Amino acid sequence: MARQPCCDKVGLKKGPWTAEEDKKLITFILTNGQCCWRAVPKLAGLLRCGKSCRLRWTNYLRPDLKRGLLSESEEKMVIDLHSQLGNRWSKIAAHLPGRTDNEIKNHWNTHIKKKLKKMGIDPVTHQPLSSSTTTAATDAQHHEAEHEKNTSPGDNSPNVVPQEAQVEAEVKCTTEADPFCTDEVPMIEPHEMVVDPRGGAAASSTTSSSSSSSAKAGESQLQCGIEWQDQSMYFFGVDDQLLAWDSFCSSEDGKLAQLDAFTQYQRDHGFDQESWKFELF
């Protein structure tokens, strides 16, 4: 009955990931796809627990991630969704392709909260702040602290609690309309990953949030991303297009091309974490 524990914590590394560790994890997942996270560190030769590997991958290394600040429209969307869903960051992230719940949560706490307060809006209730709380920043801080005190742990709903039915309807609607909601992100198989060393845009983002990615034009860059013909079809599910793409990627030629491209790039250029992180997407 008893299974092995997820990871014995003895001797496991913690803290920031090194370029070498990233490389190992990326190479492993490119080769094997996402499988049992518990097994990943051992198989990839990492002294990390599986959970740490999963977080590193989903929040940072995943090739379909956008980098950079949220655009105006994304921010607007986050505010709108937060008013309906509260701190259900993963649900909110499901509506923003290429964004992680962690990223949105951080952005909310560091930028949006302040913005809303400046505008005289309570970031918790999304209602206008009462005059007593808008008079001084300290009051606003206190106000927020009170909110947080009054919110029981685990209760992530905003104080203006939306009708539960509405929330459920929203979530239901989301999963129906968007089969790849991050709650149900399909495992990325090796054949679904494309390394494109040609220098062209691998993941065709239609937003401006990746502007930093083009900043160092001319540098030889590893282009790695899920090479969807149209990003929207990945996130909103155009089944037959996906099938066609999948079958291409599933072909032996497709697989070999992807792995060859990656190893070739590593041979030619070495692995540059900064490029991987910022120059590509």
Place this chain on the structure above:
DNA sequence: AATTTTTGCAACCGCCAGTTA
């Protein structure tokens, strides 16, 4: 220029629900 404070974000922690032996 040096020091202190603030900010932003990657990563960790603990909990939970679903799954499995």
Place this chain on the structure above:
DNA sequence: CTAACTGGCGGTTGCAAAAAT
């Protein structure tokens, strides 16, 4: 049926970089 495990989530922390003094 039950206990243990896995994967996922939200809250929090720690640290490096930037800004202020």
